[in-house]
Amino acid sequence: MNLFEKANECLMHTYVPLPIIITHGEGSCLFDENNKKYIDFTSGIGVSSVGYNNKKLNEAILNQLNSFAHLSNIFLSTPTVKLANKLTTISKMSKVFFSNSGAEANEGALKLAKKYSYMKYGGKRNKILSLKNSFHGRTLATLTATGQDKFHKYFDPFPDGYDYVTPNSIEDFKEKLTDDVCAIIMEAIQGEGGVNLLNSNFVQEVYNVCKEKDVLIIFDEVQCGLGRTGHIFCFQEFGVEADIITLAKGLGGGLPIGAILCNEKLSNTFTPGDHGSTFGGNPVVCAGALAVLDQICNDELLSSVQAKGKFIRQTLTKSKLPLVKNIRGLGLMIGIEVSCPPDEIQKKALEKGLLILTAGKNVVRLLPPLTISEIEIKKGLAILLKCLS
Helix, strand or coil: CCHHHHHHHHCCCCCCCCCCCEEEEEECEEEECCCCEEEECCHHHHCCCCCECCHHHHHHHHHHHCCCCCCCCCCCCHHHHHHHHHHHHHHCCCEEEEECCHHHHHHHHHHHHHHHHHHHHCCCCCEEEEEECCCCCCCHHHHHHCECHHHCCCCCCCCCCEEEECCCCHHHHHHHCCCCEEEEEECCEECCCCCEECCHHHHHHHHHHHHHHCCEEEEECCCCCCCCCCCCCHHHHHCCCCCEEEECHHHCECECCEEEEECHHHCCCCCCCCCCCCCCCCHHHHHHHHHHHHHHCCHHHHHHHHHHHHHHHHHHHHHCCCCEEEEEEECCEEEEEECCCHHHHHHHHHHHCEECEEECCCEEEECCCCCCCHHHHHHHHHHHHHHHC
C-alpha cells in the first residue's frame, strides 16, 4: 500500500494533494522520492520564508530542543520574551499575544477588538466589518469574517455581528459603517481571494474615518506580511498605521505560530483569563521565529524581494502570453489571472519541475521563498512561460 492509499484510509479528505512524495528540501528547491528536483514558487503557501534546510533556523530549533521543548504559560520562556520584544520593536506596537496559526491570531484579534469596545462603549459596538473576497481563517468567527460564500456552505448558523464591504469602495464602507461597528479587518493584499491589492486611496480614507470614529483597524498580515511584499508589513505600502496586526505563516519559517500585535491604546485590554493558548509562545517555535526574523528584517533582503518581484512581473508582462489576462501583486506575492483553469497550469508546471499555487477561480499564485536566488527565479520562469504559452 503506497502513501496515497494509506492517507486515503486514515486522513480526512480536506485536501487534494499533488501526486508526488516530497522527501527533502534545500534552499528554494524540493526533491521527490525519485530525487527529481522542483523549483519551489510556493514556500508552503508563504510559510517557508527562508527556504528549506535553513542552517540558522535549524540551529536555533535544535539548541532550544536540547534545553526543553515546552513549559506552559505559568512560566516565562526566554525565546518567547525575546521574540515578543523583537516584534514590538520592528512593528512599533505595544504588546504581543502568541497563538499557533493565522486563524487563531485573527480570532484573538476579533476578541480583543470586541473587549476594547465593550469596555469603552458599554456593549453598544460589537459588529466587525471585513471585505468581500477576503480570507481570515476557518474557525467559526474567522470563517464568518471571511468574505467568500463558498467557504460558508454547510456551517451555519454563524456568529452574529459581521458585514462585508466591497473592496476599494469607500461609498460602501461608509454605508456599512453603522454606529454598532467596533472594527474592520483587512488584508492589504487578499491572498486566497486572488492576490487582490487594495487601492491606496481606499485604505487611507478608511484609516482616516476609523481614526475619527475610534473604530479599530485590524490588518491581517498572515500571508502578505513579514517581508513578503518587500515591506516588513504590507500595509506600510499605504502610509497608514494599525491598531492590531495579525501574523503567522512566514513568521515560523515552517513551524506553527501566530501572533497578535496591538498598539498602546489596546495594550491593557486583555487581562488574565481573557484569552489563552496551551501551545502559544512555545519556546522551540519562538527560537525558530527569532532566527527567521534575524534573516528577513534587513533592508538588503527587503530590497531584493522588491527587485525579484518586479523582475517576475516584468518578464511575464513582456512575454505577452495569450492565456494571461492580468498580472498583479507586490514583491514576491504575485497573481497571474488566466483564461483557463489555473490547476491545469499547476499540473503542467509540476510535470516540468516547478511548484506553483492557485487562488480564487482563475489565478495562478506565486509565493517563492524570500531568499530565492535570481538563477532559480529565471529557471522557474522559463518553465512557467512554457506552461502559459
